[in-house]
Amino acid sequence: xxxxxxxxxxxxxxxxxxxxxxxxxxxxxxxxxxxxxxxxxxxxxxxxxxxxxxxxxxxxxxxxxxxxxxxxxxxxxxxxxxxxxxxxxxxxxxxxxxxxxxxxxxxxxxxxxxxxxxxxxxxxxxxxxxxxxxxxxxxxxxxxxxxxxxxxxxxxxxxxxxxxxxxxxxxxxxxxxxxxxxxxxxxxxxxxxxxxxxxxxxxxxxxxxxxxxxxxxxxxxxxxxxxxxxxxxxxxxxxxxxxxxxxxxxxxxxxxxxxxxxxxxxxxxxxxxxxxxxxxxxxxxxxxxxxxxxxxxxxxxxxxxxxxxxxxxxxxxxxxxxxxxxxxxxxxxx
Numbered sequence: 001x002x003x004x005x006x007x008x009x010x011x012x013x014x015x016x017x018x019x020x021x022x023x024x025x026x027x028x029x030x031x032x033x034x035x036x037x038x039x040x041x042x043x044x045x046x047x048x049x050x051x052x053x054x055x056x057x058x059x060x061x062x063x064x065x066x067x068x069x070x071x072x073x074x075x076x077x078x079x080x081x082x083x084x085x086x087x088x089x090x091x092x093x094x095x096x097x098x099x100x101x102x103x104x105x106x107x108x109x110x111x112x113x114x115x116x117x118x119x120x121x122x123x124x125x126x127x128x129x130x131x132x133x134x135x136x137x138x139x140x141x142x143x144x145x146x147x148x149x150x151x152x153x154x155x156x157x158x159x160x161x162x163x164x165x166x167x168x169x170x171x172x173x174x175x176x177x178x179x180x181x182x183x184x185x186x187x188x189x190x191x192x193x194x195x196x197x198x199x200x201x202x203x204x205x206x207x208x209x210x211x212x213x214x215x216x217x218x219x220x221x222x223x224x225x226x227x228x229x230x231x232x233x234x235x236x237x238x239x240x241x242x243x244x245x246x247x248x249x250x251x252x253x254x255x256x257x258x259x260x261x262x263x264x265x266x267x268x269x270x271x272x273x274x275x276x277x278x279x280x281x282x283x284x285x286x287x288x289x290x291x292x293x294x295x296x297x298x299x300x301x302x303x304x305x306x307x308x309x310x311x312x313x314x315x316x317x318x319x320x321x322x323x324x325x326x327x328x329x330x331x332x333x334x
Contacts, residue, residue, distance in 0.1 A: 035322035
């Protein structure tokens with residue numbers, strides 16, 4: 001996803017404990033009417049992590065000069081609303097992870113960043129070429145690991161992916177995208193979207209998982225975490241782009257993209273089964289997000305669920321992307 005240039009606006013306040021037509025409680029987010037970050041050319045797939053008094057956001061960015069390429073950039077903020085480039089150079093993209101030319105990660109997008117000791121670890125998606133160039137339905141995304149001690153520049157830990165394409169007809173045989181990571185009881189858990197839609201029987205798009213003792217060597221789980229075929233949801237025939245977080249209540253919350261909207265699922269067990277809230281919690285409201293609202297990143301702080309997400313609007317030559325902000329009271333009215 002992608003498109004940026006810091007625009008600030010007033011919050012559109014909606015009552016976070018509003019009732020629907022039937023009088024029952026429901027989850028409602030208050031959303032800003034304008035993007036909070038647009039980068040220099042575009043911005044999408046935010047991953048927001050707290051670093052003391054600073055919030056750091058890493059996102060998919062399109063750089064067009066001197067050559068066009070898709071990479072990972074960084075921004076920082078005190079309040080989560082007003083952002084500047086991580087390197088303080090306004091009007092210029094602060095590149096966190098550049099492409100690896102002519103390698104499996106020649107294109108980059110969709111990251112998950114986690115604090116690990118005095119380092120930040122970035123799990124990123126890379127692929128050698130766009131799907132339309134490769135003649136495939138989806139780009140052959142795989143997941144790599146990069147690390148940083150200054151929170152600005154990330155260096156690849158390995159030349160190869162830490163999570164690679166699966167075997168033929170496996171649920172991630174075509175691609176792995178959109179990682180999200182959590183560490184629980186000395187074990188790393190990484191959820192990602194697996195694609196098996198080309199030369200696969202049956203076809204699959206859904207959230208898969210892997211575990212690791214050190215965050216470097218991973219074992220894929222044999223069963224999916226969640227997929228759209230498990231639920232009769234009009235807004236989420238396909239479930240993708242997860243953001244996993246543990247709430248102050250000890251529950252695990254899995255924020256997900258549906259076809260156009262964002263929803264949430266919860267479980268007492270990290271690996272599920274997950275209960276999906278029946279309605280989307282974030283829908284389309286404004287022109288800059290008129291095609292879809294997707295790809296959430298979430299923090300739960302001070303009894304608030306804080307969400308940064310990608311707004312997409314179709315354009316004549318493709319789509320424009322920007323990052324928006326919404327929040328709700330916690331615990332949810334679920």
